[in-house]
Amino acid sequence: MIGTFEYVRVGSIKEGCEILVAQDKRAVALAGGTDLLVNIRNTGRSPDLLVDFKQVEQMNDLVTDSDAGVKIGACVPLNVIADNRPINERHGALAQAARSIGSYQVRNRATLGGNIANASPAADTAPALLVLGASVNVEGKDGSREIPIDELFTGVKKTSLKQGEVITDIVLPSLGSQVRSAFIKKQRVRGHDLAIINMAACYSPDTGMLRVAIGSCAVTPILLPEVAVSMDEPIDELVKRLNVVAQDAISPIDDIRASAEYRRGLVPVLLHDLIRYVLSPGGGRR
Amino acid sequence: MKLHEITITVNGTRESVSVPAGMTLLELLREKLYLTGPKEGCGAGECGACTVLLDGRPVTSCLVLAVEADGKDVRTIEGEATDGQLSALQRAFIDAGAIQCGFCTPGMVMSARALLERNPHPSDAEITEAISGNLCRCTGYESIIAAVRLAAERGEK
Numbered sequence: 179m180i181g182t183f184e185y186v187r188v189g190s191i192k193e194g195c196e197i198l199v200a201q202d203k204r205a206v207a208l209a210g211g212t213d214l215l216v217n218i219r220n221t222g223r224s225p226d227l228l229v230d231f232k233q234v235e236q237m238n239d240l241v242t243d244s245d246a247g248v249k250i251g252a253c254v255p256l257n258v259i260a261d262n263r264p265i266n267e268r269h270g271a272l273a274q275a276a277r278s279i280g281s282y283q284v285r286n287r288a289t290l291g292g293n294i295a296n297a298s299p300a301a302d303t304a305p306a307l308l309v310l311g312a313s314v315n316v317e318g319k320d321g322s323r324e325i326p327i328d329e330l331f332t333g334v335k336k337t338s339l340k341q342g343e344v345i346t347d348i349v350l351p352s353l354g355s356q357v358r359s360a361f362i363k364k365q366r367v368r369g370h371d372l373a374i375i376n377m378a379a380c381y382s383p384d385t386g387m388l389r390v391a392i393g394s395c396a397v398t399p400i401l402l403p404e405v406a407v408s409m410d411e412p413i414d415e416l417v418k419r420l421n422v423v424a425q426d427a428i429s430p431i432d433d434i435r436a437s438a439e440y441r442r443g444l445v446p447v448l449l450h451d452l453i454r455y456v457l458s459p460g461g462g463r464r
Numbered sequence: 465m466k467l468h469e470i471t472i473t474v475n476g477t478r479e480s481v482s483v484p485a486g487m488t489l490l491e492l493l494r495e496k497l498y499l500t501g502p503k504e505g506c507g508a509g510e511c512g513a514c515t516v517l518l519d520g521r522p523v524t525s526c527l528v529l530a531v532e533a534d535g536k537d538v539r540t541i542e543g544e545a546t547d548g549q550l551s552a553l554q555r556a557f558i559d560a561g562a563i564q565c566g567f568c569t570p571g572m573v574m575s576a577r578a579l580l581e582r583n584p585h586p587s588d589a590e591i592t593e594a595i596s597g598n599l600c601r602c603t604g605y606e607s608i609i610a611a612v613r614l615a616a617e618r619g620e621k
């Protein structure tokens with residue numbers, strides 16, 4: 179027995195939200211369970227009720243349309259995202275981030291909604307969603323609303339979701355076919371550990387703007403201010419410029435994975451690899 | 465504690481059982497259905513010893529609730545052999561010397577099974593990726609990769 183909770187499977191978002199609200203803090207949403215069940219097991223503390231949203235049809239939809247962008251149901255498993263062709267082509271950073279998470283077995287259960295709702299500073303999809311300008315559709319007892327991804331994370335394991343609100347889907351805006359994005363991370367053991375540091379970048383040749391986001395280096399993943407890139411600027415100069423901004427924005431800590439100093443030292447190294455990749459013409463796939 | 469009536473198909477046989485919400489699929493398989501092939505190594509999704517196929521996809525059954533498997537199809541290592549004959553995949557594990565203590569093998573074979581079903585001719589890199597969620601403390605992995613390669617060469621689907 180993993181815990182002493184009760185379980186209910188809901189068929190609609192409305193039904194699930196009503197239960198969450200009625201039960202107040204005693205009930206929590208269950209998606210793939212790869213964070214929630216491990217947490218219950220490790221702490222020995224169970225909520226009274228797990229409300230399983232995985233059978234809600236809308237939360238399993240994945241709609242890709244090059245004009246309207248991409249809509250990913252919160253309960254879509256990470257393997258489905260990692261293997262999705264249009265997402266790999268147009269929103270590469272997210273496909274790469276999804277593919278980097280855990281093992282194949284874990285990714286068959288773990289969902290995108292769960293990864294961001296869990297709000298770990300190390301959540302791998304977060305930097306990707308930040309640079310891609312994603313937004314999150316949520317639903318609760320007061321109806322639905324849209325939260326820009328950079329307003330979702332408010333602290334370690336804390337989000338701006340209200341009590342009883344759930345993420346229904348994640349929306350990626352349509353980006354031009356020239357836009358290139360990528361994800362990179364440093365971890366101790368692939369598939370068996372969270373990131374020491376993770377990072378994503380997105381570059382639009384049309385506007386010349388570059389976005390970078392960094393995870394595992396502060397209480398939330400951090401989106402750096404967008405910078406204009408000129409193709410004449412040597413990569414090393416650009417990395418130096420971005421590193422100054424990044425070092426100012428992050429506040430890494432010493433933990434079991436690495437020291438704060440090591441994390442700071444990794445920033446320019448990862449920046450270099452990532453930026454060279456998104457700026458190189460013909461990129462988009464590793 | 466409330467019990468949930470669930471029906472699952474395990475290795476082709478329909479089973480109706482009542483389970484408490486907190487019971488994992490691994491516990492159901494091992495302790496109620498006496499299928500002790502899937503093993504508990506870590507209980508936390510890390511080692512893959514508990515890998516089974518849920519609706520054809522490999523999952524760590526220590527992180528799936530038995531109630532979540534209601535209405536679904538489950539395959540375990542016990543479903544590999546038919547009429548006492550090992551599957552070609554199991555045979556390849558033996559021929560390649562891919563088993564030492566054997567603790568990881570039931571999970572390893574199920575990950576390999578799922579790989580060969582989605583990709584009958586995997587590269588070594590694809591084999592490595594597919595079993596990266598299965599830890600083995602004995603073999604050093606080379607012989608396991610060779611076993612999956614051998615099964616693919618022999619046309620194991």
Ligand SMILES: Cc1cc2nc3c(=O)[nH]c(=O)nc-3n(C[C@H](O)[C@H](O)[C@H](O)COP(=O)(O)OP(=O)(O)OC[C@H]3O[C@@H](n4cnc5c(N)ncnc54)[C@H](O)[C@@H]3O)c2cc1C
Nearest residue numbers: 209210211212213214280289291292293295301302345509
């Ligand atoms: C072995 C292993 C390796 C891992 N490796 C990585 C890794 O490399 N990188 C990484 O980022 N993570 C990793 N994880 C963590 C985890 O797999 C991911 O964070 C996963 O995406 C969580 O999704 P889930 O569907 O399993 O969430 P769950 O565990 O079901 O839920 C997580 C939290 O989010 C809430 N929640 C879930 N869905 C919603 C929703 N739609 N709306 C509102 N709240 C919701 C739940 O109430 C819970 O609090 C790993 C986990 C394991 C077990």
Ligand code: FES
Nearest residue numbers: 505506507512526
């Ligand atoms: S026992 Fe399930 S992954 Fe280790």
Ligand code: FES
Nearest residue numbers: 564568600601602
């Ligand atoms: S054979 Fe012993 S753990 Fe793999």
